[in-house]
Amino acid sequence: MSRSDSAAAQVREYREEPRSYYGQPVVKEPVWSWEIPWYFFTGGLGGASAGLAYLAERTGNEPLARRAWLIALAGVTVSPALLISDLGVPRRFSNMLRMVKITSPMSIGSWILVISGTTTVISAVHATTGLLPRLARLAKPAAALAGLPLSTYTAALISQTAVPIWHEARRELPLVFASGAAASAGAAATALTPTRHAGPARRLAVLGALGELAAVQLMEKRLGGLADPYHREGVERYTRAARVLTALGAVAIAGPARRDRRAAVAGGALVLAGAVCERWSVFKAGALSARDPAYTVGPQRERIRTRRGRGASRRGTPDAASRPL
Amino acid sequence: MSEPLEINVWPGSYGAAAKPRMGFFTDTSICIGCKACEVACKEWNQIPASPQQGFTGHSYDNTVDLGADTWRHVAFIEQRKPVGLDSAGGSLVDAAALHQLIDETGLGTYQEGDGLRWLMASDVCKHCTNAACLEVCPTGALFRTEFDTVVVQEDVCNGCGYCVPACPFGVLDQREEDGRVWKCTLCYDRLKDDKEPACAQACPTNSIQFGELTDLRERADRRLNKLTEAGAEHAQLYLAGDEDGIGGAGAFFLLLDEPEVYGLPPDPVDTTDDLGSIWGAAGIAAAALAGGLLAAFARGRP
Incomplete structure (x- = not known):
């Protein structure tokens, strides 16, 4: 069982026996x-x-x-x-x-x-x-x-930040954003440049789009069960839209956009829309993971259990009470 | 994981002006839930009404959590425990009879030992040794005082909101009316006048104890051992050492159950410990972007 999978098991276990303060969040979601x-x-x-x-x-x-x-x-x-x-x-x-x-x-x-x-x-x-x-x-x-x-x-x-699914994805998130940036820049230039000059822009858009799709997959795989907020209600539509729009746009740019300006504009718009949705998906999923104490407490308990975290509590030693300090 | 970044702000940068580290020891085992701390804090610091204030349905809690307008928050936890079985050694028949009696008479609230136990705890900013809020603050509005406490300068804060999700305890929040971020100052103004913070002064049971951190830790150790000896099996000191993920706290607690029961994280960390991998990953991604750009022009034709 991978590290994140067992953290996911902890989230599940936590839900079965809720150990929280009336389900209140432990960390604050961003005010942005x-x-x-x-x-x-x-x-x-x-x-x-x-x-x-x-x-x-x-x-x-x-x-x-x-x-x-x-x-x-x-x-x-x-x-x-x-x-x-x-x-x-x-x-x-x-x-x-x-x-x-x-x-x-x-x-x-x-x-x-x-x-x-x-x-x-x-x-x-x-x-x-x-x-x-x-x-x-x-x-x-x-x-x-x-x-x-x-x-x-x-x-x-x-x-x-203390937002669980952002901090735990710290190695993959920059790749998601970098490839999204490449896809956006390529797509915008593809849409606005005459096709015979837009070759590098098209290649950048397709490279970026493929990179973005791969980086998101990698991120979700590494997060394991903690990737769950990306597929919860209110977030899922952004996650799915990002994938579909990016993939469709990349196909359009790689194919018909090489000759057809209208296809270039449509493909560019699709990839741009996909990149926007991807950022919203990350933003919304992070807020959701902060709101739900299970995503904060579950992985922390798992760290303590596997001794990767020291925990913040210390128990007493009964016999010491009678000894003067 | 990279090495934690050591920034010796206190007492180093204060030199001779540095004061002993001051803090709170909140002993929740003697909290009676009177909320005098909440009121005293509001009065002294002139804090507006808490936005969520009112009837919450969460026992006697009417402020819900710490935030811009709640710098002390009293939590109320009602725990149902097996009736008398383990403590009094009574039989199952006795327990069942007691249950029936309770149901018949409609008694809803009863004291420890009668099937329900009250946990009350006054929460506050922890004034972490390694404070994530202070480390992410881009304006320097959050700073470390000569008492090794963490304070927001309200004339500098521009309300960027970064500290809000950075705090592992969810302490800070933005005040809607003025856009700035507010939190407990450990009564910085009173400390400068050698006075104890308003909440500690108002606490009628001495559940909130104020003093030099080294003294408080000794006191807390004695109290914990006494309670443990008396059979409080889940009694624990929370944030009382230097070894946890935030390097210890200026405000620490004696709890009677696990931290998460009080809405506290069991293993809080200062994410700055991972700063190396955070910037490293951003650097690698920036290099990958450069590679992608170059690859797009690799064929060399316009």
Whole structure:
């Protein structure tokens, strides 16, 4: 029996004899609202598009490069707007830049977003107007590089929480987000670029889509029974939609989209919708696993039983009571 | 698993200004569920009414859990135990008769030994040695005081909400009216004036004891051994050592049953212990993305 399977057995056992405080959650579910799963998507889209644009430019594919820079620009412009709007005190957004803190992926992410945002704006301005040529020579490779962690740090962010199925999937979640970012960037560029220039975008979209489907499978396999929230009511439809949309879109892009622009637009839209649903599936499943104390207590009990966790309780030694300390 | 990240904030960074580590020992075995701690905390810290306040149906609990507007929460647990069988050594016939009597007279609440036992416990922020909330806070609003307690600076917090799911005990929450995150400060203002926290001062049974952590731990050990000797078989100290997943806590508890019965996690961890694998995986995924991008251009044609 794998580690996660026996944790799942503990969840089941816990349900049979509920040991909880009136079924109240042990940990708090995130207070983040709709902006955050959308940000997971736009951050990945913007980040991977910068890389696509830079490589397109380097290989002399100007039509693809220009469009990809504009997609990247859209991604890194919408992203901070979503993040600031989700803050409890939006006018204090600049407090994010009071410090650089390695233990806080949100702190590191804020800096990544600043660097990626600035360099992408300069790159997009140059790609469309030819202005800022000197700055752009530095900004373009920097934007391409900063786009990589921009696409994956969000997975680190949610793994660094007490939400059981996020923390336990800390090795797989970044792969889900990275491949989703590749699929999104490829799909958006496929939809907007004339087919004869969109070859690399199509390949990126299909690679990303296949990677995303595989990464999600891997994550669920490693989680074992703890993957159950992905298939509970209210989450399942996002999980399934993500798979179906991504697979259909990838088929369209790999096939008819090579000649037919309409198929390219349809395939691109499907893959993008699939990537959005995947982020919502992760977001909703995490919240559900936090709400249900079984997912928190079950795996912790299992850790204690298998001595991988020390537990936080200590029993007394009766004879010691009479001895003076 | 990677090595835990050691950050010697207290007492190191305070130098001569560092104070002894202060904390709470909450001995739930003598809690009477009066909620004086909840009220005193609200009065002193001027906390608004708890959003969920009201009739919950969960025994006498009317605040449900810790949150932005509940910094002390008294839990009420009613446990049905086999009637008198194990403790009094009575026969099955006696037990059945007692059951029948209870049913006939319609007695719903009775004291320990009569088939039902009350557990009451005043929960609070644990002021962890390795506090995940503080480590994930991107603004530095959460900081460690000279008393080794963990406090939110309300003039810095921008309500990003990261600490809320990061806390392994579900202590912190966002206040809807102002968007910021609030929690127990261990009465930081009172500590600076050499006064004990409001909840500890108000507690009529001394279930909430305040003091230097080293003293409290000794006291707790004596109390635990006494209870264990008296036959309280499930009595346990919770978060009283340095060896647990959060490196010990400033606020620890004596419980009469397993932690989860009180809504507490049995093996809480500071997820920062896994920071190496978290960033490592993000780095590998970023490299894979770079590989995918390069592969998409591998054929080299536009």
